[in-house]
Amino acid sequence: MITRFALFEGRIRDGQQEAFRAAILSQVLPEWQAFPGALAVRVNFAEVRDEGAPEIPMILAISYPDLASVETALASPVRARAKAATEAVLAQFFDGRIHHHVTTAHDHDLTA
Structure with missing residues (x-):
């Protein structure tokens, strides 16, 4: 993943x-x-x-099955809508920057 x-x-x-939290979620x-x-x-959302x-x-984390799916998502019209919605909320509440990192996940479920 x-x-x-x-x-x-x-x-x-x-x-x-x-x-801020309410605006992000809604x-x-x-x-x-x-x-x-x-x-x-x-x-x-950070607590401490x-x-x-x-x-x-x-921290936002969106998981995909593979890198091709990430590329498809980022090339889709949804990205422009998501970016505009994010920027509108950030303009009201946030001072800073956003940086992105793409990772390969290795989940290890301890409850199984």
Whole structure:
């Protein structure tokens, strides 16, 4: 499985954390879920971090079956819609940058 991560490095403006989270889930998540070929979408909001660690208030992870599916999703019209929705929310609440990382996942379920 391939997972494409988006790390939102920066800060949520003071007093806006709950509004940011609500806007992401209501306005942007549906667009991320619409990516063709996506198997899973995980929105992770930060709660705590190590002292000295960079501030990353959110990490998005979208999993796909293979790299070709990632490329298809990124070339689809959904990407433009998702980017516009993301940028609209970030303009209201977030100061920072986003960087993406594509990884090969090796899950090891400890509950099985």
